[in-house]
Amino acid sequence: MTSILIIYTGGTIGMKLDPDTGSLKPFNFEQVEQEVPELKKFAYAIDTISFTPIDSSDIQPHSWLQMVDIITEQYDKYDGFVVLHGTDTMAYTASALSFMLENLSKPVVLTGSQLPIGMIRTDGKENLISAIEIAASKHSDGSACVPEVCIFFENELLRGNRTSKYNAEHFRAFRSDNFPPLAQAGIHIAYNEDVILRPTDKPLQRHTYLDTNVAVLRIFPGMSQAYVNSVLNIQGLRGVVLETYGSGNAPSLPWFLDALKNAINRGIAIMNVSQCHTGTVDMSAYEVGRKLMQIGVISGYDSTTETALAKLMFLLGHYSSVEDVKKGLSMSLRGEISI
Numbered sequence: 001m002t003s004i005l006i007i008y009t010g011g012t013i014g015m016k017l018d019p020d021t022g023s024l025k026p027f028n029f030e031q032v033e034q035e036v037p038e039l040k041k042f043a044y045a046i047d048t049i050s051f052t053p054i055d056s057s058d059i060q061p062h063s064w065l066q067m068v069d070i071i072t073e074q075y076d077k078y079d080g081f082v083v084l085h086g087t088d089t090m091a092y093t094a095s096a097l098s099f100m101l102e103n104l105s106k107p108v109v110l111t112g113s114q115l116p117i118g119m120i121r122t123d124g125k126e127n128l129i130s131a132i133e134i135a136a137s138k139h140s141d142g143s144a145c146v147p148e149v150c151i152f153f154e155n156e157l158l159r160g161n162r163t164s165k166y167n168a169e170h171f172r173a174f175r176s177d178n179f180p181p182l183a184q185a186g187i188h189i190a191y192n193e194d195v196i197l198r199p200t201d202k203p204l205q206r207h208t209y210l211d212t213n214v215a216v217l218r219i220f221p222g223m224s225q226a227y228v229n230s231v232l233n234i235q236g237l238r239g240v241v242l243e244t245y246g247s248g249n250a251p252s253l254p255w256f257l258d259a260l261k262n263a264i265n266r267g268i269a270i271m272n273v274s275q276c277h278t279g280t281v282d283m284s285a286y287e288v289g290r291k292l293m294q295i296g297v298i299s300g301y302d303s304t305t306e307t308a309l310a311k312l313m314f315l316l317g318h319y320s321s322v323e324d325v326k327k328g329l330s331m332s333l334r335g336e337i338s339i
């Protein structure tokens, strides 16, 4: 019998209105279960492991470690995993899990909802039911249809490390602007076989070292030298996601380039990611971008900021040499960039 493990971490899907404050707060998984009697109709064995539920704004790297530990410990027992998670940081978690779980041959599907499961118009039921269906789907040879960390929301299955939350109102909360959906759920679930990663024969490898000595430096017209310097001089800093304009451009102000160059000379890895949601970084396209390339800024290609951060934490956690980190940044490790 196909078996699925649901890992409940919290999020709107399991929240209820607190009458005292009028705000939503997390509740236990039992209430999710009560609202979805359909769970009993599946011909699968479905088990649940529940965290003390939290709003995903409180997710931290140690929570990712907890998820990775559960998945690796239970890996042989289940055919697929569904992680119920708040939408606010779901893209960060999906990105981190994709790097922490190497050689996946089983699906890890994250989902949640915009409306609590107890509300009549909730999107949580459909999301949960379809996520379970996807986590259980296998080819005729018994291999998983989607051996990846992915996000299912509304009717799309997206590669986890390609997504961003972009809508706080609509049911279609996530987008993957630089990579096509892995599947569309209509009457049938139509898998996009051409883009889904193929499993390897290698055993699952769990990676647990993440270095959080990273920062995001978003540039804007009028930014001050004090702002840039305070970010680049953070004690212990080892990696920066530089959010640039367009195809990876930044001001050619000498003090700005000097500050970046100085940080690079101190062994800080600086990764160039565009503020645009679609398209890729190409530092050779404009003179201003070329200057960044010349001082040693690394291209983040078409990476999301969420993935860039997770990839930096992962690589910095694994390598002490900045050259090794830079090598890793220039490669697609889990299908997170198009090169």
Ligand code: ASP
Pocket (backbone or CB within 6 Å): 010, 011, 012, 013, 054, 055, 056, 057, 085, 086, 087, 088, 089, 112, 113, 114
């Ligand atoms: N604040 C909630 C969370 O991320 C939002 C949601 O789940 O939709 O936990």
